[in-house]
Amino acid sequence: MTLARSNSVLLWLVAIGFFMQTLDATIVNTALPTMAAALGESPLRMQSVIVAYSLTMAMVIPASGWIADRFGTRRVYLTAIALFVLSSVLCALAVSLNQLVVARIFQGCGGALLLPVGRLAVLRAFPREQFLKAMSFVAIPGLIGPLVGPTLGGWMVEYVTWHWIFLVNVPVGVVGLLATLRFMSEGPRIDVKRFDVAGYALLAFGMVAVSLTLDGLSWLGLAGAVALLIAGLGSLAAYWWHALRRPDPLFAPELFALRSLRIGLLGNLFSRLGSACMPFLIPLVLQVCLQYSPMQAGMMMLPTVLASMLVKRIATALIQHWGYRRTLVANTCVLAAMIASFALIGPALPLWLLIVQLLVFGATNSMQFTAMNTVTLKDLNAVHASSGNSLLSMVQMLAMGMGVAVSAAVLAGFHDLWGQANPHESLRAFQATFACMGLLTLASAAIFARLDRVENLRPQAEQPVTEA
Structure with missing residues (x-):
């Protein structure tokens, strides 16, 4: 061969x-x-x-x-x-x-x-x-x-x-x-x-503890959740101290000297909390509250993915024209508004309007991923490209899990507040959750506002990142 x-x-x-x-x-x-x-x-x-x-x-x-x-x-x-x-x-x-x-x-x-x-x-x-x-x-x-x-x-x-x-x-x-x-x-x-076993253990425990704090409120209780959160944050702080003292840590502290990488990672983490919950919440509300069949609920996600693929063709040109800062601040606001707009979901919402919502959400979400990923990696040199790419991939997956955990905790809180016996109250809990996740996404626009005011598209890092 x-x-x-x-x-x-x-x-x-x-x-x-x-x-x-x-x-x-x-x-x-x-x-x-x-x-x-x-x-x-x-x-x-x-x-x-x-x-x-x-x-x-x-x-x-x-x-x-x-x-x-x-x-x-x-x-x-x-x-x-x-x-x-x-x-x-x-x-x-x-x-x-x-x-x-x-x-x-x-x-x-x-x-x-x-x-x-x-x-x-x-x-x-x-x-x-x-x-x-x-x-x-x-x-x-x-x-x-x-x-x-x-x-x-x-x-x-x-x-x-x-x-x-x-x-x-x-x-x-x-x-x-x-x-x-x-x-x-x-x-x-x-x-x-x-291999940096100690650093890996500190980093892994910190991620697990913080995530389980969000996912485990129902069985940990408030005191247990707070204790686990403190332990997780302490472990992450200990990893940073450990990395400063070790010559070959998992992620070198000098990586974070890059302003674009710091802002890109934080923006990825917090803005993805809202977008990551949508593939979890939308099929759930369609089946639990609106009596869609599993097949119908699955097909309703097609507009989101199709719009995402179409936007890929123009995303780079838009970023080149508007710059990273303006693109990300404006797009984050639109994305947040689209997530919150699903608070209108219900039996009275016309099907065509729901499809439009899904299309616009998919388009803005795709633009968000493209801009966030490239701004995070664009200033990395060849020495740090692989490490920075792995770090971004880790943050992406962490944000996906935390987004689902946060939305589930918010949904459970509204259900406990209003009760679950009445289907109307169940739908109301979903609607309130969409509104809250939209507000959470909107807050991440302040992170991207810290980018330089004039940001032109530069060559991407050596290794492309997967858009999860």
Whole structure:
């Protein structure tokens, strides 16, 4: 087999892994009410299925590069696919929410390694001048996964069983395993530095503790949640102190000397809290309050993804014309208004207006991701590009999990305030939650306002970031 053909197969192989990862991140949302009924849970308490997956990915991503260098890209990629497939089977076999959450944690471990390790294999196989083009090809399944995920999940729930939203990974994963064995090379042996175990433990515990504070209010109680939050913030502060003293930390403190990176990371974290909750809340309210079928609820997410893909074609030109600061401040305000506008959702809302809302939300959300990601990475040099990209990927996954956890906590609070017996009050709780998440997103506009007043589009960092 020629080198060119071998590299072409490698791109398809990495694309398969990326497709599995993005598909599984979206296919679950539409199935949550049906899964809740099968497991004897309330559909409004199923957020842990999503949070466990996103939070685990955020924890594992910082170690993915070191793991690949230490054990070899081919071996780690094989392990990632095998773990993803096995945990998908365990998800399908789960008979309780706790079993499903544990299986999702293992699934998140496999998913966290698929794209970073696959991207590393592509980086080593392709010349620098071809890398961006190669990764653009790999990114296509990342757009297809969210496009088909909600609808496919709704169709499987309605016409087969919810178990198949996980079992669909098995044939795709088997093909990926066979292709990895046949076409992926092990890559050069690399002398790896000693892994920063203490720093990783502090960072991971801090992320988990802060996230569980939001997701665990109902079972921790207020005192327990506050104690866990303090412990999490203390762990993150301890990591910063540890990184200042260590010559080779996971994320070098000098990374944060870049103003654009600091603002980009904070903006990503807080503005994504609002946008990340929407794929969780919208299918839920459509099924629980408006009696949509799972298939109908899944199809209602199509306008969002289609608008997101269309905006990609003009996003760069708009940013070049308006600059980062004006684009992000204005777009964040529009995004916040669109999230809050779903407080109008109800039986009296015309279908065409709901579709318009979803289209505009998808477009503004896509513009937000593109602008935030590029402003975060644009000033990184070659030395810090890989580390900065991993840091951004970690923040993205952390924000996805926290967004779902925050919205679920707000929704539960309104339900406890108004009661859940009356369907009208249940819808009212959803409407209030959309309004609150819109206000939370609006507050993040103040972060982007701190960017330089004149910001022109500069070349992106060496490694493109996945738009999660």
